[in-house]
Structure formats: C-alpha cells, structure tokens
Amino acid sequence: MTDALLTGDLPLPAHPDYLRDGTSLTSWLTTTDHKRIAILYAITITIFFFMGGAAITAVRLELFMPNGGLLTSDAYNKLFSFHGIIMVWFFLVPSIPNTFGNFLLPLMIGAPDVAFPRLNLFSWYLTIAAGAFTVYALLAGGVDTGWTFYTPYSTMFSNSHVFAAAAGVFVVGFASIATGVNFIATTHMLRAPGMSWFRLPLFVWATYATSLIMVLATPVLAISLLLVMAERWLGLPIFDPAQGGDPILFQHLFWFYSHPAVYIMILPAMGVVSEIIPCFARRRIFGYDFMVYALIAIAGIGFFVWGHHMFVSGQSPYANLIFSFLSFVIAVPSAIKVFNWTASLYRGQISFEAPMLYALGFVGLFTTGGLSGLFLASIPVDVHVTDTYFVVAHFHYIMVGGAVSGFFAGLHFWWPKVTGRMYPESWARFAAILMYSGFNMTFLPQFVAGYLGMPRRYHTYPPEFQIYNVMSSSGAAVLALAYLLPLGYFAWSLFYAERAGNNPWGASGLEWTTTSPPPPKNFDRQPRVDRGPYDYHPEGESAGLNPPEVQNAREVR
Amino acid sequence: MSEATGLLREPWESFERQSEAGTLGIWAFLASEILFFGALMLTYTVCRIENADAFAAAGRATNIWYGTANTAILLTSSLTMTVVVQATASGDNFRRLILACLTVTAALGTAFLAVKGFEYKDDIEKHLVPGAQFALTEKSAQLFFGLYWTLTGVHAIHLTIGILLVLRLALLGFRRRLELDRNPEIRVTGLYWHLVDVIWIFLYALIYLPGRAS
Numbered sequence A: 001m002t003d004a005l006l007t008g009d010l011p012l013p014a015h016p017d018y019l020r021d022g023t024s025l026t027s028w029l030t031t032t033d034h035k036r037i038a039i040l041y042a043i044t045i046t047i048f049f050f051m052g053g054a055a056i057t058a059v060r061l062e063l064f065m066p067n068g069g070l071l072t073s074d075a076y077n078k079l080f081s082f083h084g085i086i087m088v089w090f091f092l093v094p095s096i097p098n099t100f101g102n103f104l105l106p107l108m109i110g111a112p113d114v115a116f117p118r119l120n121l122f123s124w125y126l127t128i129a130a131g132a133f134t135v136y137a138l139l140a141g142g143v144d145t146g147w148t149f150y151t152p153y154s155t156m157f158s159n160s161h162v163f164a165a166a167a168g169v170f171v172v173g174f175a176s177i178a179t180g181v182n183f184i185a186t187t188h189m190l191r192a193p194g195m196s197w198f199r200l201p202l203f204v205w206a207t208y209a210t211s212l213i214m215v216l217a218t219p220v221l222a223i224s225l226l227l228v229m230a231e232r233w234l235g236l237p238i239f240d241p242a243q244g245g246d247p248i249l250f251q252h253l254f255w256f257y258s259h260p261a262v263y264i265m266i267l268p269a270m271g272v273v274s275e276i277i278p279c280f281a282r283r284r285i286f287g288y289d290f291m292v293y294a295l296i297a298i299a300g301i302g303f304f305v306w307g308h309h310m311f312v313s314g315q316s317p318y319a320n321l322i323f324s325f326l327s328f329v330i331a332v333p334s335a336i337k338v339f340n341w342t343a344s345l346y347r348g349q350i351s352f353e354a355p356m357l358y359a360l361g362f363v364g365l366f367t368t369g370g371l372s373g374l375f376l377a378s379i380p381v382d383v384h385v386t387d388t389y390f391v392v393a394h395f396h397y398i399m400v401g402g403a404v405s406g407f408f409a410g411l412h413f414w415w416p417k418v419t420g421r422m423y424p425e426s427w428a429r430f431a432a433i434l435m436y437s438g439f440n441m442t443f444l445p446q447f448v449a450g451y452l453g454m455p456r457r458y459h460t461y462p463p464e465f466q467i468y469n470v471m472s473s474s475g476a477a478v479l480a481l482a483y484l485l486p487l488g489y490f491a492w493s494l495f496y497a498e499r500a501g502n503n504p505w506g507a508s509g510l511e512w513t514t515t516s517p518p519p520p521k522n523f524d525r526q527p528r529v530d531r532g533p534y535d536y537h538p539e540g541e542s543a544g545l546n547p548p549e550v551q552n553a554r555e556v557r
Numbered sequence B: 001m002s003e004a005t006g007l008l009r010e011p012w013e014s015f016e017r018q019s020e021a022g023t024l025g026i027w028a029f030l031a032s033e034i035l036f037f038g039a040l041m042l043t044y045t046v047c048r049i050e051n052a053d054a055f056a057a058a059g060r061a062t063n064i065w066y067g068t069a070n071t072a073i074l075l076t077s078s079l080t081m082t083v084v085v086q087a088t089a090s091g092d093n094f095r096r097l098i099l100a101c102l103t104v105t106a107a108l109g110t111a112f113l114a115v116k117g118f119e120y121k122d123d124i125e126k127h128l129v130p131g132a133q134f135a136l137t138e139k140s141a142q143l144f145f146g147l148y149w150t151l152t153g154v155h156a157i158h159l160t161i162g163i164l165l166v167l168r169l170a171l172l173g174f175r176r177r178l179e180l181d182r183n184p185e186i187r188v189t190g191l192y193w194h195l196v197d198v199i200w201i202f203l204y205a206l207i208y209l210p211g212r213a214s
C-alpha cells in the first residue's frame, strides 16, 4: 500500500472526463470530441427551440380572440413562418441526431469518436452560420411565406426576406448532409470487435436510417431553395408560369425532401424509445429484427409518398391514387413498431421513472398522430381537411408529441451519462405528465376545429371556433410551463444533484459500461461485444425482479 | 503499411480502415451530390417537356464550340487525375509524376473556367441573360437560359472547389508536407473530380445539343 492510500488520497483517474479535459472557451470551440460537439449542438438547439417557441406563443395569444387585435396580419404571417422554419430546420431536424446521435453513436458501438471528427465540428459551425442567416431574416423584417416557401408567392410576390431565410435553410442542409455522411461512415467502419450489425442497439439503427435520409433527401431541398433564391436574386424565371415555368414543380421538389424529413425527425425518437422501454420494463425488445427492418422500410418507403401533400394541387389522379396507397403502406412498419413496443412491456417488471413516462407518452401520441395521418392519406378525407387545423394537429402529434417527447425521454435517460449527475426524479415525473397533458390540451381541440373547417394560417376566424382556440391556447400555456420546468431542474442538477454511477438504470448498452461522464476517448479499454442488445433476462423467460447482471457479465478486456 | 503511419488520424487505429472510411464517406457524399444535380436536371427535363420548341430554339442559340472544347478539356483532366490516383495507389513513389499530373489537372480545370468565362461574356453580349433585354423571342426561351445559368453556374462552383482541392494537394506535395503514397485524401479528391466531370457530360448533352440533331 502506498503512502498516498494510507493518507487517504485516492489515486486520480488516468485522465479527467471529457467535460473537465480543457475548460477554456477555446477548448470547446475547437473541440473535435463528439461528446462536446453534442453539447454545443444541445445549447444551440435549445436557444432555437425557445426562439421558435416565443414566436408561436405570440401566435397562440393572438388566436384567443376571433378578431385578433394583438398582431397585424403581416406580423402574424411572419411569426408562424419563423416558428415553422426555426422549429423544423434548427430544432427538430438536428435535435436528436446531432445531440444524442453525436454523443451516443460512438459510445454505443464502442468507438473513440465519429469517423470524421473535424467534419463534425465543421457541421456545427455551418449550423451556426445558417442560424445567423435565418435570424437575420427575422430581425430585418421577417419572412411571410410559411415554412414551405411555396412558389410563385415566394418567388414573385412576397416582399419579405425570403432570400436570407432560404439561404439559412440551404446552408443548414449542408450541415445535415455532413452529419449524415459522418454517421454512415462511423456505423460502417468503427464498430467494436464483436459488434455485428444485428447486435447494434436500435438507436444506432435509427440514427443510421436517419443519416441515409439526410444524405439522399437534403440535396433536393437545397436545389429547390437554390432555384427560389436564383429567381428572386437574379430574376431567372424558373417557376414563373408566364415564362413556361412550373410552380407546382417546386412543391414536388420541396416535398421530396420534406416528407422524408418527417422521418429524419421521428426515426431518432423511435430509436430513443426503443432503448428506454426495454430498460424500464426489464425486457428484451420484442421482435428486434422486425424493428430493424421496420426502420429501414420507413426510411425507404418515405421517399415515395411525397405526393400526399399535393392531393389538391392539381396533380394527376393516377399519381394521387399511388401516393395515397403508398401513404397507407408506410403506416404498416410504423404500426409494427408500436405493436413491438407494447409487446415488449408484456411480462415485464415496469417502473415509471421520468424517461419511461416520456417514452410511453411518445407511443400514445405517435399512435394518435399516425392514425390521424391515415385520414389524410385517404384522398376524400384529405380534400375535406386540406389546409385546416386537422393537418396542423396531425403533424404536431408526430413532431411535437412524437419527436419532442422522444427528445425529452432521451434527455432524462442519458442525462446521468452526459453530465455525471442525476436529475430530480419527482420534478421530472411532474414535468413529463404536465407535458403530456399540456400537449393534448393544445392539439386535440385542433383536430375538431380543423374537421369543422377552420383553415390554418389565418389570424382571424368565425366566432364559433373560439371555444377550440381558447382551449388550445390555454393548453399551450401549460405546455410552455412544461418545457420551461426541465430547463430549471436540469440547471439545478448540474450543481446540486447527487452524482450518477456508471449505470444508474441498470441498462444494457455499451455506453453504460464507461464512466459517467465518459473519458475523452470514451473507453479506457477497447470494448468487445459478445451478445446482442437488450440482454435483460435469459432468452424465453420473463423479466426477473432482480436487476439482471448484464453489465457485470459483459466481457471488457 | 509502415510507410503510411504518418497518415493515420484520430480516431483510427488502422490505416486500412481509415482509408476505407474516407472512400465510403466520399461515396455517400457523391450520392448526395447526384441527387443535388439530379433534382436540377429533373427541373430541366420537366421544363423541356412542357416547352419543347422553345428549348430547341434556345439550345441552338448556345455556343457549341465553347461547350465542346470544354468537354474535351474536362475529359482530359479526368485522365490526368486518374493517373494521379493510380500512381498514389501503387505506392511505388511516383512523386514527380503525381505532382506533374496534379498540376496539369488543376491547370485544365482552370482552362475550363477560362473558356467558360469567354462563353459567359459572349452570352451576356448576345443578351442571353433572362430579363427585359433578352434576345430570343420564343416564349420560354428565357426559362431555358435561366436553367442554363443555374446549371453551369452550380457546376462551375463545384469545379472551382475541385481545383482548390487539387491545388492544395499539389502545393503540399511540392513542399513535401504531404505524404503522397497511398494518401486517402488523393483518392477522395479524385472521386470528387470525376463526379464533377461526369456531371458536365450530362450538362453538355442537355445544354448544347437540343435543337441541333435535326
């Protein structure tokens, strides 16, 4: 025994964890550590989230009264456009992939970093530059085209800052592509020994499928926006019907990206939930192989359904028929996933910590959003509810109820790993329940209002819709509180909460075998993998009451 | 592979895998680029189907000599780039050949841009820029030239990036700051260069040939 031990000094670990390995601002801004880049992204998207949230708060306040009065029509248009642009491209698309994907992908496959660490940092700087363009567009007077930039309004008629906003989205697209390329190469080339494709956690599969969509869909968005910019800036008449151009073509290009973009937002959330449900049910995931195939199928079929956004745009009835059919088809793999999550609970030992509450909330809200999507896939119903609040409610159930719940589920689940601290459990459960209730209070009434015919994007409406709008706006207040709460208790936990062990949840992933927070190169020794994920109990048995000893049994050489 | 250890980067432990990852990464990026230009060519195709006569007339107004010269220049540059990539891959220390061919590749790329510049000057003088002064009277001829400027402009930006990448390799190589043998960066740059070249072959057919076949 050495003197140091006798005098009570513990030997220091070989190197500090990634958070303490260099504390200057420069060490953060020049880092190539995927975990630090994940934190940079987390801070960035949190700022964007609350910017987009502030814009929609004004919108919801305006909608309390049928005749508005708070905002001019012009300001109203600019606020909901800003909300959409920011939330889609600067929060939802980068949300889970660039934070948890960055942080967890190398950890989950047993790698020291992503394949191209400098490209990873570059992608963050691109996001910042793009955000600057878009925020400039807002400060300079805003953009009023909606997040969809439809031509010919955006090219020929709008007198707002379309160019700057489109440039921002154009640039952030390259950040997306860079991240996608990086993740694909990482998943292919950096898996630890023994980590075969069918031993990958479903979150990795989800990130991989998302990356494929990012790489293959984003360039088409880039082109559609580039053409809008060229028309506005150089007067090239690409979408001008008077010159033989085709404004509907823009919609095709735009939705060729923007429908798959829905899966960029939802697949990672599905991945998160697939990690959490087995952990808190102490069960193996039901039908792992099918979960993988479903992810890939959703990513693949997702490329062929964009026309369901154009049922009333005058496209050919045969195209409508095929797009309608394929939109029903894509519900099948989604349904497989919902059934498998539910079946994973069967014979489990379920406990309701905050991540699990969010994850179960995700399943419910995603199912509601998905089923309402089938209404919209059916042409006769779609014609009736096109451009109404029914559509708004539907996609918010998927993107906010689904993707944002998934984001918060992951945030609570991996918070101990990211920061080395636990979060306050009862506050978190309260926030989870509040978020679920606030969400439903906000968006359920919109289904009704939309079905009764209330159009979206108007700031005045007939008085008979007021009841639904008041319900919705009150729900939004609850929801806003539920989003602010975690900001408070997470900040608190950074300083005062108890320290987390390596594996506070008794979870089975590789990321839980290293310290919390992990060292800069993730693992002190190269992990070797000799079993599949979700090894919570012996095959063919129910979950036991005792925590399984997966982690202790895992061979780490 | 001991001579390659100087090329090993974080987070890789094996140069083979690092090199393979670089190739995989650039192929994924090229797939993205193909969709980028694919969407642009799709736009062109849709517009051409809807305005066949105007596109034929406008196609005849382009300067096929510049376009053909540029096609020859760019195809030759792909030849020299291939020599570079094969020479590095052989690992037999073809330093002078590699540097010479890198220089020629960059020079040919620049020559393409120069010819393109003359062509643009010509086009501007002939009032082939969409707007009030536009020279052709056929309806939708402006649409063709809108797409012409977009397609060739975006291609020229890609080529400029390619030239800068090749020049970077050449400069670092001349100053002996870059290990040339088996360097994955060279193969990655080469693949990118070839894509820009292949795209031009499509653009040549789309821009200069309509209206000239019959």
Ligand SMILES: [Cu+2]
Residues within 6 Å of the ligand: A258, A259, A262, A305, A306, A308, A309
């Ligand atoms: Cu869609």
